[in-house]
Amino acid sequence: MEYISDININEAIIHILDNNGVEPVLNEYPLELNEDIYKFLHKHIDKCFKDEELRYAKFKPERSIVKEVVQDYLNGIENNLVELSKELARQMFAIMNGNTNIPSCDLVIASITTDQGPMIAVLKMDYVKNFTHQIEFVDNKIGIGIVPQSAGLPGSGQKIQKAAFIKPIREEENYNLMVLDKQRKSKKDEEYGANYFINNFLGCSIVQNERDITKTFVNATEAWTREIYNEKPLKAMEIRDAVKKGLMEEEVINIEKFSEDVFKEESIKENFKKFIKEQGVEEVEVDKTWAEKKLKRVRLKIDNGIDLYLSNEDYHDKSKFEVTRNGDGTVNMTIKFVTNYIEK
Structure with a gap:
């Protein structure tokens, strides 16, 4: 764009x-x-x-x-x-x-x-409705009120x-x-x-331009991931990381090749390709300006009501943040070596 x-x-x-x-x-x-x-x-x-x-x-x-x-x-x-x-x-x-x-x-x-x-x-x-003060004189005394302005x-x-x-x-x-x-x-x-x-x-x-197609691919992949891997956080993270890697490293993301690289099961590959192509995307000419802005920060909304905001650099730095398997389909997310925090 x-x-x-x-x-x-x-x-x-x-x-x-x-x-x-x-x-x-x-x-x-x-x-x-x-x-x-x-x-x-x-x-x-x-x-x-x-x-x-x-x-x-x-x-x-x-x-x-x-x-x-x-x-x-x-x-x-x-x-x-x-x-x-x-x-x-x-x-x-x-x-x-x-x-x-x-x-x-x-x-x-x-x-x-x-x-x-x-x-x-x-x-x-x-x-937009704004408000301003209104000055009136009542019995030689100043009265100040607030009145709406409907044409602001x-x-x-x-x-x-x-x-x-x-x-x-x-x-x-x-x-x-x-x-x-x-x-x-x-x-x-x-x-x-x-x-x-x-x-x-x-x-x-x-x-449609490059930004529209890039956004559609990212949003469609996220929607598909939430639907298919709602209770498999590690697999969902792998897909999201693959999308980020593609946005950062590739000029063009081919949906066929992306699905081959990311998924092992044939049925999952076909399901993903079908869903993405139904959104009108077969190949993504990556809008690098939009992608860089999108990837600058990572927001994680965790199922027990915790929101995490991290820079992309911190998200991938295992000395600061790490995701580990528990073996039962769940994961632990660890914030490491905290020296200071404030409460907002």
Whole structure:
């Protein structure tokens, strides 16, 4: 995956999209990018680029207003970001009007330059409930209360749920944009219009990349291991260690070869291969950046309510941590030579 490490905001505009309104409130001027506002937007954009749920996507061949107006801007045919942003805001508001489940928001459109080239950033900043003080004078005395603010923007420490970063379309590239489209965790996840951001607004489809496939392989192997070796901790550990070894040492993990190397029983080999391939994975081009981050720490959740957090180095250092067989299918985990500990 192409990771973005350098971001510069050239220009940005904000519009108000209130689901209770008849029309969007469209801004006629760019934001004044003073130090505080620039820092606020930069932090949100940087968080989006670093979010593990950010995906590659490609515009569908059908006509798309978002695709057309953004490409005109990125290719120099039009150079008015305010007008571009107003068109995108109108498109989003029209979709919101047809679905009351879509939360009101401020829509931020920004022209950015990155180490992967120029992009248009689209940030749907759903409102969050904040609280502030309210001062009243009662009988010439000051009374201070707390009142809710229902249209607050997500703070720098909070995550945006929906964002897009659109590139100039080039025929030889396998994706045109990066998309963040988190779904609300509720019983209404399957409700009509749940994928409005990707399907209706952007008009694109998700494209799998190396990180997606690497994550799918790791998560699928873990799910399979928990199911098959739920009460065989040593065997489960062997499989997990084999996955980590493959991520660290291999550029490409072939599922056929991996299963041959790890499992002895034919039935287990076939069961594993079938399960992994059902997840759409036959070969894993390892995303080394994601793998290094994933393997930096090891978390062990032990069946009697103990959680252990170790660095990958300590996990493999037998002078500090060791797993030994008991001979009855259970294992002992030993933390060695402790010189100090604190209670939290």
